[in-house]
Amino acid sequence: MHVRPAGADDAEAWSALHLRCLDETYRPLFGDAFADRQQAAAGRTAGYDRALLADPDVRTLLAVDDGGTALGLVSAGPAPAAWEGRAGVPAPLVPRQLFQLYVLRAAHGTGLGAELLETAIGSADAYLWIMAGNARAERFYVRHGFRALAESYPSGGPWAGQHMHRMLRTAAA
Template sequence: METIDAAQAVIREPAATDAERWDEFIVAEQAAVYRGVVPDDFAERQRAQRDRAARTAAFAHPSTTVRLIAEIDGELVGAVEACDAPAAWERSLGLADDAPADRELGRLYVSERARGTGLAAKLMDAALGADDAYLWIIDGNERAKRFYARRGFVDYGESVAAGPSWGGVSMRRMVRRAGDAAQSN
């Protein structure tokens, strides 16, 4: 598969009309990245719980959540989302009292053609800057773990089960302190 030139990517905030494309891109990339780790019907489970109306409304109204997409010639090749922490799903699991930073990198996905091109780092930097942040990573995603470690994220020392649509696979939190990120780049 031919890789893209990350320098050609146009990074922008998604419009309300991008909501369905965003959802489909995220689901497809999650299913590809976690194939063999999550249940075989993972993509169907994710699609079933997506609320397109809520996503469209979220894209239409400004908030403190940063969402960006990367496109090349109209093709969606990357997406990132960073939000105030803790997220609602973390509160529902009782993880809200232990949020190690005020910002969470909730999603960062690039297409297979964009992996290794620098686009993921560009998206993450645009969404987070050098602020303190944390993220959740599915255990076994070593490529992502190496990527985040190169950008100053370290294991936070906990492991919890992901929700039912993820098949209860284990995930862990990684955290980055602003000073650590500057030293690692």
């Protein structure tokens, strides 16, 4: 496996991987109806992915195996994201956000998630949003210096019906 920068040419593979990871992650946690809403919003997800891949301020990385099959993805960039202002959530405490980090279930436990995280943000102060109930991901981020903030916000769009909260990592923490 190796991690490489992702660009506009990767949009189709990125979105297919993103949707597969969403399904693998959230179907067991939140059920079929929730996961099916994610899949039904594939066009919205693809649009979001294309915008990330085209943004020069966002670091996008793709993990692939020796055959070129995508196994994981990560994106990080300046905060706050536009949706945060629209949602009225408090301003972030640091200027960098981990937008997404997903690894196929078959690659869980291989160190790929840690490699993607390290390559994307290193030891920089950063925050991320995490869905309430995603204990596996929360444990991963805690191992990498993040702490959950005592806040909860309802999710919108295809995420409606779930809550999310931020996790923060700072050098002072």
